[in-house]
Amino acid sequence: MLTGQQYKDSLQDGRKVYFEGRLIEDFSTEPGLAVPMNVAAEGYDKYFSAEPGALNPVITAPRSAEDLREKIPELLEMDLLLNVTYQSIMTLIVAASRIATSAPQFIPRIEAYIEKARRDDIRITECITDAKGNRSKSPSQQDDPDAYVRVVERREDGVVIRGAKLHISAAALGHHMMVMPTKTMKPGEEDYAIACAVPVNAPGVHITNTTYHPTDRDPRDFPVSSEKSVPDSMCIFDDVFIPNEHIFLDGQVEHAAVFAHSLGLWERLGGTAFMVEQADELVGLAQLIAEANGTQKISHVREKIDEMIIHATLLRAGLEAAIMHAHATPEGFYYPDDMYTNVTKYQGAVQFGTMVRHLHDIAGGAVLTAPSMSDFDNETLRPFLEKYMSTGDEVSGEYRTKIFHAIRDTTADAYGGWHLVTNIQSGGGLFAQRLVTRRHYDMDRAKRLAFRAAGLPSS
Incomplete structure (x- = not known):
């Protein structure tokens, strides 16, 4: 498991994160990024254990309705980055159960990814909403085919994706982005039926940020938002390579939704x-x-x-x-x-x-x-x-x-x-x-x- 400081250090990985048009290399210099980063670091310290093989106890799937009920207070107490990590992992667990019969080839990858993500104590953000272009047209009918994230090249060892995901909370502060189709796809739209995990620092990834954080105001006048803010991002994928082990759906349009x-x-x-x-x-x-x-x-x-x-x-x-x-x-x-x-x-x-x-x-x-x-x-x-x-x-x-x-x-x-x-x-x-x-x-x-x-x- 990582300590809060180790988490902060892990963000110095060459990621391309922007705020108000500026490439940010040190999050601590930007209040709109520094405050949520520190909150996430506190979340790491809160659950840290030095025991060999220890895993974050809150990122566990409930085994009963009562377990699910007991998880609610934890969801409210978690920092947002840990919360979306939990949601991302639970999404993979539920999705795997729903595609296990018809697309079994992805199940070992999903299970291995979940195990490694928990072992490495990483944070995962959810990337689902595409740019979408003209809303009256389907992905394959858009004037710009990149209006929805798509596969532009398939290789023996993985795929290359292009496009953008919008409205992504805390993307700049995580380690991986869980990219998935935003809607049902139909035959002919196989390239858009892609679900995968993308490292934030992968070549070709660019992340813009907006925030409601009162960056230049007296925090006493903003008693809530000055302490609890989160940046929202556009995540741009400019021909980003995804290895096979990070691909959880590729072309199976019937499972896109x-x-x-x-x-x-x-x-x-x-x-x-x-x-x-x-x-x-x-x-x-x-x-x-x-x-x-x-x-x-x-x-x-x-x-x-x-x-x-x-x-x-x-x-x-x-x-x-x-x-x-x-x-x-x-x-x-x-x-x-x-x-x-x-x-x-x-x-x-x-x-x-x-x-x-x-x-x-x-x-x-x-x-x-x-x-x-x-x-x-x-x-x-x-x-x-x-x-x-x-x-x-x-x-x-x-x-x-x-x-x-x-x-x-x-x-x-x-x-x-x-x-x-x-x-x-x-x-x-x-x-x-x-x-x-x-x-x-x-x-x-x-x-x-x-x-x-x-x-x-x-x-």
Whole structure:
């Protein structure tokens, strides 16, 4: 296993990582990269063991529904890089079980890769969304054939790929990228049916980065995002060679969607678990600011908080249902139920904006206009700020201002905007979740009930 410092050292491997157009050689000089790198390093130290042969204990596949339930707190406590590594490995495990009969040649490779990845204690990020070009056209119909990642050359010892993957969280901070098809492919699109592991420092890989990290602002005004940020990347593959042992699908169009569906399941589980925690956090912020404003007993404020509580509780119930109805692979590994996971993720994403609106309505305009914490450092200003931001002897101006900053940071600034979009798009957009839900819903039973209600035969 690696220590946090060894992890940091491992990133000095010649990778081509860019930020605001600049090639970055030392992550520690860029706050938007340094902060998440340090968080990931802390994750390494947290689970480090010097015992010979020790493996990270959290990267283990659950063997029962109860194991799956116990994994949820770990998912929430993990740094994001470790979380996506876990999701990547679980994606391979589930996908392998689904292609074992019809594409058995890839199973030994997948199993060997998982074993080596755990033994080497590497971090793996998920690369699924392509540039896509014209969305009305399939991969093979694009004006630019590289709009979807594809194989441009097949050799005896591997393949060469070209294309780009977008919206990839923490790609610059990992060791490997798990590249997989973003959608179903059809005959004639064999070159696009490629799933493989790509080292971040492989020749031809270039990674751009964006971040919501408040790189040049007082971290006290950004109490959450200054401590918990992650860069999002475009991963460019400019004729990158992939050896055979890192190839997990190559040309089998009938299985192209298997990896995407398997990844979506684990991403949505992680996303749902976070949404449950996030929903409770929004309730807490709403209650705190209502109390600080002196409005906690006003009927419309209480009603809004009640709605937020109901939303949070329903999400928790959906997460519990996904775990209770978990399924097992032939090897005995458990994964959450598709329908309950997707329904809960969908509902959390759709209602997120409404819950935030309730919070903003309860809080008021000071969510955006509260003084900065550095204003409180000014000896002339502080007495005035304490006087006018206070709402009574028990609520200091600084206390109330800090709550406003927490609300703004998490819901009304760069980090809040990031959440607004990622809650919808992570694990696939809303349409993908509706599609999975319809596929797994018992429509026949619903129709039988409708026939009975109408007094019609159900034949």
